[in-house]
Amino acid sequence: MATYATVGELLTYPVKGCAPVPLTEAELTPAGLPYDRSFMVVGEDGTYRSQRRDPELALIRPEVGDRGSQLTLRRAGFEPVRIPVDLTSARTPVDLFGVPYQGIDQGPDAARWLTGVLGAPSRLVRVPPEHDRVEQGVHPGTSGYADSCALHILSRATFDDLNARYTAAGKPTLPMSRFRPNIVVDGWEAPHQEDHARRLLVGDAELGFAKVAIRCAVTLVDQETGTKAGPEPLRMLAAYRRVPEGGVAFGALYSVLRTGKLAVGDACAVVAGTSPGGAGPGL
Numbered sequence: 001m002a003t004y005a006t007v008g009e010l011l012t013y014p015v016k017g018c019a020p021v022p023l024t025e026a027e028l029t030p031a032g033l034p035y036d037r038s039f040m041v042v043g044e045d046g047t048y049r050s051q052r053r054d055p056e057l058a059l060i061r062p063e064v065g066d067r068g069s070q071l072t073l074r075r076a077g078f079e080p081v082r083i084p085v086d087l088t089s090a091r092t093p094v095d096l097f098g099v100p101y102q103g104i105d106q107g108p109d110a111a112r113w114l115t116g117v118l119g120a121p122s123r124l125v126r127v128p129p130e131h132d133r134v135e136q137g138v139h140p141g142t143s144g145y146a147d148s149c150a151l152h153i154l155s156r157a158t159f160d161d162l163n164a165r166y167t168a169a170g171k172p173t174l175p176m177s178r179f180r181p182n183i184v185v186d187g188w189e190a191p192h193q194e195d196h197a198r199r200l201l202v203g204d205a206e207l208g209f210a211k212v213a214i215r216c217a218v219t220l221v222d223q224e225t226g227t228k229a230g231p232e233p234l235r236m237l238a239a240y241r242r243v244p245e246g247g248v249a250f251g252a253l254y255s256v257l258r259t260g261k262l263a264v265g266d267a268c269a270v271v272a273g274t275s276p277g278g279a280g281p282g283l
Contacts, residue, residue, distance in 0.1 A: 005268040007265060007268055010025075010026055012036045012182065017040075020177075027259070027261050028261070036146065037145040041124055043122060047095045048097075051217075052217050071083045081109055083124070085126060101145075103127065136210075138208065139198075148253055151207060151254040152213055154183075157190060162250070169236075174233055178221070201267070203260055204262065206256075212253070217234075
């Protein structure tokens, strides 16, 4: 398998389900890129909101400023809201995929703004400093309010292979944004190498493969319009990327084994991996 590539893009998503913030360099934390899924929009009962049911979350563009002490939320047609980030108030229960966690409510201004933008009662919570979630996998690791592990890695070769299938079928291609990766890897010639690497050295950091990324209905959302535009890519992926445990895999999830600085253009070297000729994705 290929052992050398480079970081093509770095993307962090401060608010779960909302638009990404592109980075040129970052100091990787145990929970991934800075502020990635550190905030989450919830309903009145504390249950998470995501693009699965609220696709218009994609139109909200967050900015984290003053070294994490301020969050600004923007959406076209609405005045932006600037929120001083609260890390000390009482914890409140939140629900993520039926699993109970804690959050710190970010106050009435954020709640009013999100309720107006989404048209449903909503509040914003922040991961508490003591958050100790651990996601299992080949290499277990922590993360904020991400669906699963700290980092979603997708190679350009994997993405280009999918779009080549659309072109061959006479269908429109899709943008990379549908898949919401954290790290886009350039340079691997064959697709799906991210499924088979087990340890990666990226900049000063080391990453460990956890599991393949099982894709959900969020991939059906047009990230520019905030509307569902399915059935692609799930229909195409079902033709060649089904996994034995159910669903379709595209990209891979990694844990942070060693923190450190990484940047666009850094080498991405495979230091341990498995054969890409196994029985299925990631095997």
